Amino acid sequence: MQTPWEYRYAHRTQKMGSSVIRELLKLTEQPDVISFAGGLPAPEVFPVKEFRAACQVVLDEHGPQALQYSTTEGHVPLRELIVRSTGKITVENTLITSGSQQALDFIGRLFIDRGDYVVVESPTYLGALQAWNAYGAQYISVRSDENGMLVDELEAALRVGPKLIYVLPNFQNPGGSTLTLERRKKLVELADRYGVPIVEDDPYGRLRYEGEDLPSVLSLDADYRGSTNGPYNGNVIYLSTFSKLLAPGLRLAWIVAPSEVIRKFVMIKQAADLHTSSFNQYVAYEVAKDGFIDEHVKVIRATYKERRDVMIEMMEEMFPSNVTWIKAQGGMFLWSILPEGMDSAEVLKRAVEKKVAFVPGAAFHPNGGGANTMRLNFSYSSPETIREGITRMGTTLKELINKKI
DSSP states (O other): OOOOGGGTSOGGGGGOOOOHHHHHHGGGGSTTOEEOOSOOOOGGGSOHHHHHHHHHHHHHHHHHHHTSOOOSSOOHHHHHHHHHHHOSOOGGGEEEESSHHHHHHHHHHHHOOTTOEEEEEESOOHHHHHHHHTTTOEEEEEEEETTEEOGGGHHHHHTTOOSEEEEOOSSOTTTOOOOOHHHHHHHHHHHHHHTOOEEEEOSSTTOBOSSOOOOOHHHHHHHHTTOOSSOOOSSEEEEEESTTTTOGGGOOEEEEOOHHHHHHHHHHHHHHTSSSOHHHHHHHHHHHTTSHHHHHHHHHHHHHHHHHHHHHHHHHHHSOTTOEEEOOSBSSEEEEEOOTTOOHHHHHHHHHHTTEEOEEGGGGOTTSOOTTEEEEEOSSSOHHHHHHHHHHHHHHHHHHHHHHO
16 A cells, blocks of 8 residues: 555644745756856855865874764864854854754754744745744744844834744845844843843854954853853854855854753754764864965955945846845845835746746745845856846846836
């Protein structure tokens, strides 16, 4: 008898769905489609030479250890490197994960019961929604603008009693916004007042192209509590990754959290995959240990800034005047707003006919809305490709807008 599989799946799978972005990435397999859909780093900036040399060193000097099972928490030298770059934490506050997506899943496993509320920005990162939908999360959306979450509207959401506040303070995915220092401080104060943890997701913080660096929410929380140089025991769970600084194929990221929370995450990880790839951790440390990332990130910034600037220049030239966007100070995305009444999903259908793709914005709004928004990635495509792709998109938008008039 053939198993009726649909009756065997766990109840939590009912809220699972395919990623709009992952599905759109299939378009990139077609060589004639210009895709601004994925959040892909530029392969030209991958440090292939350094990785080749590092692999040889690791195999020659640490082969048995790098190819063996290891501790769940992660390679200690790599964690110490993270401590030095983060500040105000100790090794006991860190856990290496197999990408930030695994970290988001672990947060769902540890904190979210079916029906629990999570406060998110609107729009917010689709990968977090995917990770937490499986655990039955419900979302309270707080509006955002070019300066990040409208924290003045946060208190009403906190009165509902959410489990978590989720923010991407630097060059947000998808909105490109950066949370101001004033709003960061107020976020810390409100979260402390209501006893709600903050999940600070920071994959793009080093990718700033203009303006001044801002302190992390984690560091502001540590200051707020008058933390010393001991282990961090505050109100923030901080996530970051090597995907944007070295290479996404490594699947190396990390969680920073109070020691007692890290111990829970360790138990979860032991049940998930025992530990993150030992070899990848050794190699990443070998590449990064002598300050390489500090120099390499300058190359990444220069490359991405040029591409961002070209995309904005072409949008100014080719897009209709009633189409606007947020000028991201860093990161990998521009967020564009179409006139009210337009549906970016319909625009995508027409754009694909012209062999260009992007991500419609509705998927980033967990409680509806955003049909007239779209996310454009500028990091992956060359300046020449960006010029051609935005020209095609501009033609598409003009045709659709003129048709509605």
